[in-house]
Amino acid sequence: MATFSSHQTQTHFISKLPANKPRTKPMFTRVRMSYQESAPSVAVVGVTGAVGQEFLSVLSDRDFPYRSIKMLASKRSAGKQLSFQDKAYTVEELTEDSFDGVDIALFSAGGSISKKFGPIAVEKGSIVVDNSSAFRMVENVPLVIPEVNPEAMSGIKVGMGKGALIANPNCSTIICLMAATPLHRRAKVTRMVVSTYQAASGAGAAAMEELELQTREVLEGKPPTCKIFSQQYAFNLFSHNAPVLENGYNEEEMKMVKETRKIWTDKDVRVTATCIRVPVMRAHAESVNLQFEKPLDEDTARDILKNAPGVVVIDDRASNHFPTPLEVSNKDDVAVGRIRRDVSQDGNHGLDIFVCGDQVRKGAALNAVQIAEMLL
Numbered sequence: 001m002a003t004f005s006s007h008q009t010q011t012h013f014i015s016k017l018p019a020n021k022p023r024t025k026p027m028f029t030r031v032r033m034s035y036q037e038s039a040p041s042v043a044v045v046g047v048t049g050a051v052g053q054e055f056l057s058v059l060s061d062r063d064f065p066y067r068s069i070k071m072l073a074s075k076r077s078a079g080k081q082l083s084f085q086d087k088a089y090t091v092e093e094l095t096e097d098s099f100d101g102v103d104i105a106l107f108s109a110g111g112s113i114s115k116k117f118g119p120i121a122v123e124k125g126s127i128v129v130d131n132s133s134a135f136r137m138v139e140n141v142p143l144v145i146p147e148v149n150p151e152a153m154s155g156i157k158v159g160m161g162k163g164a165l166i167a168n169p170n171c172s173t174i175i176c177l178m179a180a181t182p183l184h185r186r187a188k189v190t191r192m193v194v195s196t197y198q199a200a201s202g203a204g205a206a207a208m209e210e211l212e213l214q215t216r217e218v219l220e221g222k223p224p225t226c227k228i229f230s231q232q233y234a235f236n237l238f239s240h241n242a243p244v245l246e247n248g249y250n251e252e253e254m255k256m257v258k259e260t261r262k263i264w265t266d267k268d269v270r271v272t273a274t275c276i277r278v279p280v281m282r283a284h285a286e287s288v289n290l291q292f293e294k295p296l297d298e299d300t301a302r303d304i305l306k307n308a309p310g311v312v313v314i315d316d317r318a319s320n321h322f323p324t325p326l327e328v329s330n331k332d333d334v335a336v337g338r339i340r341r342d343v344s345q346d347g348n349h350g351l352d353i354f355v356c357g358d359q360v361r362k363g364a365a366l367n368a369v370q371i372a373e374m375l376l
Helices: 050-061 111-123 171-187 205-219 251-263 298-306 361-374
Strands: 041-045 068-073 081-084 087-090 104-107 127-130 164-167 189-198 270-277 283-292 311-313 334-341 350-358
Touching (some): 041 050, 041 111, 050 081, 050 205, 050 361, 068 081, 068 087, 104 111, 104 361, 111 164, 127 361, 171 334, 171 350, 171 361, 189 251, 251 270, 298 311, 298 334, 350 361
Parallel strands (some): 041 068, 189 270, 311 334
Antiparallel strands (some): 189 283, 283 350, 334 350
């Protein structure tokens, strides 16, 4: 039975997360210091949102070192109280003056906020790790998954005397590439076909609340409340709610195409995606078909994935036990299963895999904090 990397959780403003099973394979050497006078000052932008809350959980779980921490959000949220590591904090309104003396700023407040305040923070000397799509495809802005392409942010460190921007990839891209990259390194992926089954958490805390509300309403025979999405979500699924572009793909799908090419520094890799919203609370699932330049058999692929950092293999054919969103919720690791040869291709030049990962955690907050750890 595969086990996941563990983390100890704390309750903050809205987060109530169960503890994990013991870890069997470390992802990184953790910095076990937490509060320290010589540590960097940290700001969390969008702290009252789902990912903002998860930032706090991950920072605490990993004992991220800090000498001070600012809780920043909109004017509407300013004044709210929350606790972090047994200390009470007041949420402050995000302004242009919020980044004075801040070394690392973790952003998850939406693209428009990032575009406005990210450059301001950089100008004031902060290193911004941004969870929005605002800067992902901007040239010279590193787009980083620490287990995949840490070299992209080489030379960016706290104390270097100037600010910088680092982009967190799209959640679906992170979860996909955590599994695909170890195989890509061995046999070179030439084409990747992805179908995603994306949870409510990808649309924020309000979407998660609406899914729960709709489920109750439908079971009680009431019409569902549709504020976040334009249609019933409970007991239903539909094409991802991102805008559809002229080429027929939606923005979420094209993010996966473009971000994969940037992260792998391979403009020729062929990627196509279909993204679907499913009534699951907080973990995404993805069906991934890979075509390789070099042969790669399924047993070798399974061994590669078992030894990949941040990946756990759940691939029990006898018991029909494979990754599920519920099993990876609140977990650090990405789970991979259904590892099999693609019978539509000759030889061992194709594989099918099924991947699940917590969208809020590895798909957002954990990845960002891992980036911040690399800045120390």
